[in-house]
Structures are given as C-alpha cells and as structure tokens.
Amino acid sequence: MACDAIYKLGAPIKGVAAEHLLKDFSLVPTLNTFIKWLGSLGLDFFPILVVDLLHKFELGVFKSVFKHLLRLLYAIDHESVMLLNERFFSIASFRKGAI
Known part of the structure; x- marks a missing residue:
C-alpha cells in the first residue's frame, strides 16, 4: 500500500x-x-527470512541461552553433551589455514 x-x-x-x-x-x-x-x-x-541469532542476541543473553541449552542436553541425554564437546573441539582454532 x-x-x-x-x-x-x-x-x-x-x-x-x-x-x-x-x-x-x-x-x-x-x-x-x-x-x-x-x-x-x-x-x-x-517469515522465510533467516534470523541470525548470533547477531540478534547480546553476548550475555546468548551465554545464558547456551547454558540453558546445555542443561537441557544434560537432562535429555548425557551422551549428547559429549557429542557436542567432540564436535566443538574438532573445529580448528584461529591460525593460518583455519577460520
């Protein structure tokens, strides 16, 4: 209009x-x-636009939401937290040839 x-x-x-x-x-x-x-x-x-949550949340808000998600994972299945840790630590750190 x-x-x-x-x-x-x-x-x-x-x-x-x-x-x-x-x-x-x-x-x-x-x-x-x-x-x-x-x-x-x-x-x-x-509604079809993708929301970029990392830019939408402030650091403190994201941190508290992430902690809550970890608590949910612990409540659902302890092995899912271990899988998350494995995947997180498989990401290369910041250096030449990395991100």
Missing part, C-alpha cells in the same frame, strides 16, 4: 501516508522482486 501511494499516487517517501503504514514495523518503501512476482499469490516473504 505504501509503494502504491509513493509510486502511483506520487506521495512523498517521508510523507504522512508512507510513515503511517511503515513506521510500526520499521519497513522501507522499496520494490521487492518476491513481492512483485509472488505477492499476488499471497506470499508474505518475512
């Missing part, structure tokens, strides 16, 4: 109409290929 107001009706990008429609979700009035081709079929592409 905001794109229609801007591109078809000539409303200003920072105008009241566009701001009213977009401000609640911090959206921007850009044309998107997914919406252009699949929007008429009812595609809402926001």
Whole structure:
C-alpha cells in the first residue's frame, strides 16, 4: 500500500501516508522482486527470512541461552553433551589455514 501511494499516487517517501503504514514495523518503501512476482499469490516473504541469532542476541543473553541449552542436553541425554564437546573441539582454532 505504501509503494502504491509513493509510486502511483506520487506521495512523498517521508510523507504522512508512507510513515503511517511503515513506521510500526520499521519497513522501507522499496520494490521487492518476491513481492512483485509472488505477492499476488499471497506470499508474505518475512517469515522465510533467516534470523541470525548470533547477531540478534547480546553476548550475555546468548551465554545464558547456551547454558540453558546445555542443561537441557544434560537432562535429555548425557551422551549428547559429549557429542557436542567432540564436535566443538574438532573445529580448528584461529591460525593460518583455519577460520
């Protein structure tokens, strides 16, 4: 609706109409290929975007969530924690030829 107001009706990008429609979700009035081709079929592409949890969480929040996940693993099966440790320690450390 905001794109229609801007591109078809000539409303200003920072105008009241566009701001009213977009401000609640911090959206921007850009044309998107997914919406252009699949929007008429009812595609809402926001749920298909992948969330990057490491950038979403602050370090302290991630640390407490990770501790909780470890407690869950201990409660479910002790061997799953051992498997996690093996996989973690198989990752090469930071040096030449590594990450």
